Each structure stands twice: as C-alpha cells, then as structure tokens.
Amino acid sequence: RLNAIENGEETDSSQNTQNGAPEARALTQQIETKIDSLRGNLAREVEQVQMAAPPVQQRLPPPATSAPGKREQRVASLERTGFEAMLARDYETALDAFTKAREIWPGYHNVAEIQRLLAVRRDDPPQTEQDWLSLFEMALIKFSWGMPDDIRAAMRAEFKRK
Known part of the structure; x- marks a missing residue:
C-alpha cells in the first residue's frame, strides 16, 4: 500500500478510509477475541x-462501647478524677482512675504514662508529703501534656505551700 501511495496510485483520502475500514474491523475483532x-483465563x-x-477471616474492629464523643468524655472524666485524687493524696483512687482511663x-x-508511674509504686505508695511532691513534680515535668490548666495550677501551688 505504501508503494501504491508513493507511485501516486492512491491519493484520495476517502478511498484510503474505505480501504482501511475492513482492516480496522478485523483488527478490532481480533482484539475483542x-x-x-x-x-476467561x-x-x-x-x-x-x-x-x-x-x-x-475478616478482622473487624471491636465493637465500640459508646460513641467517640462519649469515649472522650469518659476518659477525660477519669483523668480528672485521677488528678483530683492525687491532689487529695488518695493513691488508690488515683491509680484506679488512671487504670480505667488507660483501658478506655x-x-x-x-x-498511660501516669498510670504506669502510679502502678510502679503499688507496693510502696506515696505516704509522706515529700513523696507526693515528688510524684507531682514528675507529673508536671514529664507527663503534663493535656493536663487541665486548673490541675496544673493546683499541683504547682503545692510546691509554693511548702
């Protein structure tokens, strides 16, 4: 065909299209096949x-015990309870609150970090004022991210009282 075009035998473009139509149909048929x-393969x-x-087996996430907003409210409430118990020098309540918050x-x-800090002292809980101040200091220095402002201020005030 190229030779024919070079020799001037095929110059009408409509004729080229018509001649190519059966070839295109055959090629399309081959591709579809x-x-x-x-x-099938x-x-x-x-x-x-x-x-x-x-x-x-499809692994589904564990069912939520409550809506996400409720989860945050519950853990925030437990965190606050834990901090307030620490300020009240109530070791058991503080440990319990932070343990429950960590589980949630x-x-x-x-x-989690504060719960571990308290759990390490399970056999020797803070008893003296200095023990509690050391615990507050550790919480303020290392674990105060997200600590409510009023709790942070109350812990700092404990140092000023001394």
Missing part, C-alpha cells in the same frame, strides 16, 4: 486461587 480469552485462575487458598484510651494525653 483476545480480551474475551484473557477474561483470569476468571479460571481466580477461581483456582480461591479454592486453593484457605478462607480469610491509652493514647489519651498521658494517662
């Missing part, structure tokens, strides 16, 4: 893999 063949291979592979949301503020 190959695609259908590939689809792929479907068979997928079926073989599914039969050979063990069934996958370990990444909330520093509840």
Whole structure:
C-alpha cells in the first residue's frame, strides 16, 4: 500500500478510509477475541486461587462501647478524677482512675504514662508529703501534656505551700 501511495496510485483520502475500514474491523475483532480469552483465563485462575487458598477471616474492629464523643468524655472524666485524687493524696483512687482511663484510651494525653508511674509504686505508695511532691513534680515535668490548666495550677501551688 505504501508503494501504491508513493507511485501516486492512491491519493484520495476517502478511498484510503474505505480501504482501511475492513482492516480496522478485523483488527478490532481480533482484539475483542483476545480480551474475551484473557477474561476467561483470569476468571479460571481466580477461581483456582480461591479454592486453593484457605478462607480469610475478616478482622473487624471491636465493637465500640459508646460513641467517640462519649469515649472522650469518659476518659477525660477519669483523668480528672485521677488528678483530683492525687491532689487529695488518695493513691488508690488515683491509680484506679488512671487504670480505667488507660483501658478506655491509652493514647489519651498521658494517662498511660501516669498510670504506669502510679502502678510502679503499688507496693510502696506515696505516704509522706515529700513523696507526693515528688510524684507531682514528675507529673508536671514529664507527663503534663493535656493536663487541665486548673490541675496544673493546683499541683504547682503545692510546691509554693511548702
């Protein structure tokens, strides 16, 4: 065909299009046949893999015990209870509150770290004023991220009283 064009035998573009139409149809038919063949092969291979592979159990997240807003309210309330118990020198209540807060949301503020700080002292809880001041100091220096402002101020005031 290229030789024919070079020799000037084919110069009408409409004639070229008409001559190319059967070729295009044949090429389209070949492509569609190959695609259908590939689809069939792929479907068979997928079926073989599914039969050979063990069934996958879908892992669902644990059901939420409450709405996200309620979760934050609960953990914030427990965190506050824990801090207030520390200020009242009530070790057991503080440990219990921070333990519950950690169970609900370990990444909330520093509840996990404060719970660990208190749990380490389970066998030797703070008893003297100096013990409590050391605990407050540690909480203020290392674990005060997210600490309510009034709690932070109250802990700082404990040092001024001394």
